[in-house]
Amino acid sequence: MLKTKPLENKDYELIKEAEKVIGTNYVYGRHHIGAAVRSKTGKIFSAVHVEANVGRITVCGEAIAIGKSISEGEHEFETIVAVAHPHPHENIEKCWVVSPCGMCRELISDYGKDTEVIISYKDKLVKCNILELLPEKY
Template sequence: MDEADLLSAARDTLDDAYVPYSEYPVGAAIETASGEVYVGCNIENANYSNSLHAEEVAIGEAIKEGHREFERLVVTSAERDAVTPCGMCRQTLAEFCDDEMPVLCDTGDDFERYTLGELIPDTITPEMLGK
């Protein structure tokens, strides 16, 4: 799948976001090593800490289906403001993705491009825990 298709998949989820408090819909699409794409949108909760982020919804769906290796992630918002994954989502991604995995953040006309390692250097890894 090319970047434009992955971006389109992420943008398509924006209408499904449940964001009555922030009114800030976010969508994500993650591509597995086998080329399958899983999408997610943010789902807010009145206490905020129970809210689900688009990236964790997307990777959660992929994990549920047995995927453990990923090629790249696209994140978008209705604002097209190059939103990046938050720290919690970065740590979740780091559990399954290597430091070189591309993270593409939608600017509207293009992407801000990062690697996961740039976004979360020196992350906690399973190896650090002796696993």
């Protein structure tokens, strides 16, 4: 069982930033995940994932948001979230929070073992420490 915490207002703001970046930049078959990371100084960096025809070179939104943050001098992270944008053929009206993939779990934990991740768990949005999602990290 995951150790989770309820979301705070600033966490909902982070989700809105992830929704905003993918809402503005959604392109079917190219960009459908938006991510946002809040640094420990409170700055927010958002990005979309970059899809590639060769799947193994696709870059997740979380990785790009972290890279954007680092490129701007912010190296310590408080919280990160990713959201999926519905495709035109789906009967879904709004974005939803998605858990980071395995590679992103590794990346997030490599750059901050105390980083919190917003996820959907037992039908509600919560946050947990990244290591809760990656137990027994090497």
